[in-house]
Amino acid sequence: MSTLHAIIIAIIEGITEFLPISSTGHMAIASAIMGDHGPFVELFEIVIQFGAILSVVVLYWRKFFDFKKISFYIKLIIAIIPALVFGALFKKHIDAMLEKPMIIAVIMLLGGFVLLFVDKWFQKPTIDREDNITVKKGFIIGCYQVLSILFPGLSRSAATIIGGMQQKLSRRLAAEFSFFLAVPTMLAATVYSLYKMYKEQPEVLTHSGNMGTLLLGCVIAFIVAILAIKFFITYLQKHGFRLFGWYRIIVGLALIILFYTGVIGK
Known part of the structure; x- marks a missing residue:
């Protein structure tokens, strides 16, 4: 994986992680266009998502480090359970889907x-x-997150925000809870991916420059994500989702055309 590829993917991740347009989908498409594949690329695309997620901890640090409100942590733990269960059960399905842009x-x-x-x-x-x-509402929102696991390209952010709004949360609060839920979700995904890589292909982690590339990607995704969160919350409260809907439609149609014309391999 070249340094330029790593920087491009990290910027894409930072911008798209919290927008309802699918960071996983954008990274998979970008990698397909650049023709860069392999175990390290797959690991990189997961780990830098946690780098982006850390921006939530920084921006909402009072919430994450207010240990007097145990209910906050309980809600997140309960809400993440569906994703952990389905992520483990359908790991092969998810990997196969990611290989089909x-x-x-x-x-x-x-x-x-x-x-x-x-x-x-x-x-x-x-x-x-x-x-x-409530804990029940948090769990239901967590169930919506499962949809983004089973259908890469759907967007974890979109699924959980829609789940929050279906549970009567305001757009702002639904978005913020989606951000909060992303922290334990991506922490679990990152730890699992690193552990699996260490057990099955340790040479990928020890290869010269790979750890530095992971760190670079995380830092870039973190910085860009901070800017993206601030933009998204402000925009969402004033204008809603229509812009993101049209964006997805245009990009989706453009990609389908590129696939059928052979510009990008299927």
Whole structure:
């Protein structure tokens, strides 16, 4: 994996991780376009997601380090359970889907149509404070996160935000809870991926420059993600999801055309 590829993928991750447009899908497509594949590339795309997620801990540090509110941690633990279970059960399915950019493009396209109507579906939120999110609601939102695991390209952010809005959370609170939920989710994915790589292909981790590339990717994704979060929260409260819906539709259609014309391999 070249340094330029690593920088490009890290920037894409930082921008897209918290937007409802699928960071996994964008990274998979970018890697397909650049023709760079292999175990380290797959590991890199997972680990830098945790780098981006750390921006949430920094921006919301008061929330994450307020140990007096144990309920906050309980909600996150309960909410992450569905993702852990389904992630473990369908690991091979997920890996196979990620190797098929055409499927990701179709899912991205269909997800765009959903985002065009989300604001109309959930117009009367009743919950605007994190304290009012019950454990049950947190678990249901966690179940929505499973959809993004089973269908790469759907977007973890989109799935959990829509899940939050379906549970009567305001757009802002749904987005923030989605951010919070991403922290334990990506921590678990990162630790598991590193452990699996260490057990099965330790030479990938010990190869000269690979750890430095991982660190570089995490730092870049972290910095870019901080800017993306601030933009997204402000924009979402004022304008909703339609822009992101149209973006997904345009990108999805463009990618499908590129696949069928042979510009990008399927």
